Amino acid sequence: MRLMARFAAAVLLLDQVTKFIVVQWIGLDRIGQMAVLPPWLNLRMAWNRGINFGLFAGEDEITRWALVVMALAISAWVWHWVSRHPQGLRGQVAAGLLIGGALGNVIDRIAYGAVADFLNVSAPFWDNPFSFNVADIAIFLGAAGLVLFTGEGKSGRG
Template identity: 45%
Template structure:
C-alpha cells in the first residue's frame, strides 16, 4: 500500500471521527443543555430555526422504523455500509474520494449511535423557510455533502488512457 493511499485513509478516518464528535456534541447540547425537546421550536436568525424532530426513518424520514425489529435492521444496515465504506477508503487514491467516504462514514455512525441509544435520530436544524421541508442534523449534512463529493469525484475521476487498438485497452 502506497504512502499516499495510507495518508488518504488517515484523512478519511480523521474526518469520520470529526463528524461523529461534532454530531454527537451538537446533539448532546441540543438535548441536554438547551433542552430543545421541551421547547419544540426556537427561531434563531433569518430562515434558521431549531426544531426538535425524532426521525425514526432513514434520511429525511423515509422508510419509517416504528417497530423495534426495523430499528435494529436499520442499525445493522448502516453499520454494514460503514464497514464497506471503511474498506473502500483503503483503496481511495484521490483526496476528494477519501473526504467523501469519511463524511459518509462519520454521518452514518453518528446517526447509528442515536438510533441505538434513543430508537430514533435527533434532528434539529430547520430551514423550512427556504422551502426545504426536512429537519436534519450534522450527520445528515455530512452524508449529503459526502454523496455530492462522490458525484464530483465520479465526474472528475481519473481518465483511463485509450489506445487506437481496443484489444490493448482490455488487456
C-alpha cells in the same frame, strides 16, 4: 486512509456534540422549537425513526436495528472499498464525511431509539416542515463527493 479516518472522527464528534447541546442543554426535545435567525434558521426537534424525510420509518425494534445494521454495513463497505482502491484527497474526504455521518446517526438510534434532527432551514413565505442534523449534511456531501470524485488520484495501474 488516515485522512478519511480524521474526517469521519471530526464529523462524528461535531454531530454528537451538537446533538448533546440541543437535546441535553437546550432541552429542545421538551420545548419543540426555537427561532435562531427567523425565518432562515430555526431549531425544530424531530425524532426520525426512518431514513431521509422519514422514509421507511417504523416504531418497532426490527426497523430500528435493521437501519443500524444497514448504516454499519454501508460504512464498513465504504471503508473497505477506499482501503482497497485508494482515492485522491477529495474522495477520502467524501468517504470520511459519509462514514462519520452514518456512525453519528447510528449512535442516536442506539441511544435514543431514533435520530435527533433539529436544524430547520426555511425562507419568507415558505415554512419547511423538515429538520436535519450535522450527520445528514455530512452523509449527503459524502455521497455526492464519492459520486463526483471517485477515481481521482489513481496511479493509472490497471
